[in-house]
Amino acid sequence: ARKSREEAKAKEGAKVPQDLVPATEVEGKCVRLAVCDLDWDHLGAVDLFMLMGSFLPAGGALLSVKVHPSDYGLERLKHEEMFGP
Numbered sequence: 281a282r283k284s285r286e287e288a289k290a291k292e293g294a295k296v297p298q299d300l301v302p303a304t305e306v307e308g309k310c311v312r313l314a315v316c317d318l319d320w321d322h323l324g325a326v327d328l329f330m331l332m333g334s335f336l337p338a339g340g341a342l343l344s345v346k347v348h349p350s351d352y353g354l355e356r357l358k359h360e361e362m363f364g365p
Contacts, residue, residue: 320347 315328329345336342349357 320349320353 313332325345325347328347329342332345333342
């Protein structure tokens with residue numbers, strides 16, 4: 281079986297970055313979801329909230345949506361500020 285990145289890094293003694301730590305589970309349901317590689321110039325937290333909310337079962341609740349840029353994304357934003365897209 282193939283090892284996860286978390287298992288491989290943990291065995292190497294390296295600190296596992298927080299974004300690689302598995303999300304907390306509540307009654308078998310994940311409370312965190314990563315959405316990657318979208319056109320963030322045209323999408324935001326409100327758009328994701330509406331999209332994810334449309335998949336909720338009857339009586340389900342979506343509490344919040346937050347957008348956190350990756351380190352690479354932050355580097356690209358700085359580069360684009362200086363040199364354009």
